[in-house]
Amino acid sequence: VSVPEAVSTIAVGVAAGALATALPRVNRGTFEKLEDAAAKEFMLVLIAPIIFAEGYGMQSRQFFDNITRILCHAFLGTLVSTLVVAAVVCYLPSATGGSAADELSLGEALAFGAMISSTDPVTTLAIFKDQQMVEHGLSYLYYSVLGESILNDAVAITLFSSFGAIVREGGQITGEACARIFAMFCATFAGSLCVGVAAGAVTALVLKFARLGAGGGEEEHFFFNVPEMGVALVMAYVPFLVAEALGLSGIVAIMFAGITMRRYAHYNMTEVTRQVFLPVIELVASLFETYVFLLLGLGVFLLHRSYSLPMTFWALLACFLGRALHVYPLSWFCNRCSGGPAVNVREQHVVWFAGLRGAVAFMCALGFPEGPTSKHRELVLCTTVVVVGVTIVCLGWPTAAVLSCLGVGSDDGSQIPATGLPGPRRRQCLSCSLPCGC
Numbered sequence: 001v002s003v004p005e006a007v008s009t010i011a012v013g014v015a016a017g018a019l020a021t022a023l024p025r026v027n028r029g030t031f032e033k034l035e036d037a038a039a040k041e042f043m044l045v046l047i048a049p050i051i052f053a054e055g056y057g058m059q060s061r062q063f064f065d066n067i068t069r070i071l072c073h074a075f076l077g078t079l080v081s082t083l084v085v086a087a088v089v090c091y092l093p094s095a096t097g098g099s100a101a102d103e104l105s106l107g108e109a110l111a112f113g114a115m116i117s118s119t120d121p122v123t124t125l126a127i128f129k130d131q132q133m134v135e136h137g138l139s140y141l142y143y144s145v146l147g148e149s150i151l152n153d154a155v156a157i158t159l160f161s162s163f164g165a166i167v168r169e170g171g172q173i174t175g176e177a178c179a180r181i182f183a184m185f186c187a188t189f190a191g192s193l194c195v196g197v198a199a200g201a202v203t204a205l206v207l208k209f210a211r212l213g214a215g216g217g218e219e220e221h222f223f224f225n226v227p228e229m230g231v232a233l234v235m236a237y238v239p240f241l242v243a244e245a246l247g248l249s250g251i252v253a254i255m256f257a258g259i260t261m262r263r264y265a266h267y268n269m270t271e272v273t274r275q276v277f278l279p280v281i282e283l284v285a286s287l288f289e290t291y292v293f294l295l296l297g298l299g300v301f302l303l304h305r306s307y308s309l310p311m312t313f314w315a316l317l318a319c320f321l322g323r324a325l326h327v328y329p330l331s332w333f334c335n336r337c338s339g340g341p342a343v344n345v346r347e348q349h350v351v352w353f354a355g356l357r358g359a360v361a362f363m364c365a366l367g368f369p370e371g372p373t374s375k376h377r378e379l380v381l382c383t384t385v386v387v388v389g390v391t392i393v394c395l396g397w398p399t400a401a402v403l404s405c406l407g408v409g410s411d412d413g414s415q416i417p418a419t420g421l422p423g424p425r426r427r428q429c430l431s432c433s434l435p436c437g438c
Contacts, residue, residue: 013297120358
């Protein structure tokens with residue numbers, strides 16, 4: 001039985017944490033400093049390559065073919081999940097035996113709900129690739145899950161930052177505060193989108209007219225064009241810094257910069273750079289995600305013991321319930337209002353199953369806001385460690401078995417053919433070295 005990469009990485013971290021706990025000579029403070037440093041570095045360093053790789057790797061044609069479903073699940077779905085999780089963890093843990101000291105305020109509950117609503121279906125998508133779902137005519141399902149996860153991260157982190165600001169200030173959640181958060185969210189998202197698209201367009205122009213490294217012969221840049229690669233990597237990070245400096249969302253900006261650069265800047269690179277640029281940024285993103293999952297495994301034993309059974313139970317249940325309350329109603333709505341392929345009930349089960357939590361939720365928990373009367377970071381962090389671990393193991397790992405049981409992706413002739421995607425495996429595109437979909 002193959003073990004997903006995320007599961008094996010967490011297992012290594014758990015083993016290392018258990019060993020550190022068993023050996024008294026090991027300084028636990030070193031590991032705590034490591035996680036504190038990771039929390040500070042996450043929003044500035046670690047998250048940017050992960051989000052950019054997601055945006056750049058998204059094939060724009062497939063993204064816009066499923067845009068209605070992606071937008072509904074990413075925006076409305078994340079909001080529904082946030083509200084459901086917040087309502088459950090705010091009121092039910094204390095009513096079922098939870099300590100009064102562990103009771104979250106409404107602001108903290110909303111921040112936690114936004115944070116934990118960030119999905120990370122990396123394991124599920126890897127299994128989708130192994131099952132050749134695109135080749136079996138299920139590209140709309142694959143790219144719907146991928147597109148939702150990309151936008152969902154941006155929406156969830158932006159909401160988390162908005163609610164977190166209220167928690168730090170010690171403010172109350174009122175109608176006026178909600179209206180202010182909504183207006184700020186819309187303005188931040190729109191402004192960040194403009195920064196990202198503009199940065200992607202500027203990068204395309206720079207790569208088109210500068211012709212970096214074009215003075216030497218092609219044989220000198222057989223592996224990659226160093227000046228061109230360097231400029232492309234630096235320009236990819238610029239929108240994140242610009243947006244943060246302007247008080248906008250660097251996450252949203254770098255995501256749309258990735259989508260724009262893939263569409264317009266990708267073909268302004270030399271052929272060799274085109275072939276290696278995406279693998280390079282995916283490698284960097286994978287290294288950062290591996291680092292995060294190692295920290296998560298270490299935290300199982302090395303975190304302060306702030307675990308609460310009622311809080312953990314209701315948080316898990318709320319994640320599953322919140323996912324169901326937006327996947328099925330919004331899928332029904334999109335099937336009737338969208339021009340794309342319909343998602344049947346079995347495929348909706350797969351979409352629900354793809355709602356596992358991952359690196360983004362855990363790293364946000366490391367920096368969970370604390371205010372004058374709100375001191376629940378350790379509780380939220382311990383709860384998030386359990387939620388992420390359980391969803392990755394119980395939802396991500398069995399994906400192949402679930403697909404088999406539901407008959408999704410099998411060659412039984414029951415699948416809806418995807419527009420423009422024939423059944424047999426397609427050749428690689430010579431211009432981008434990926435399955436053709438440019």
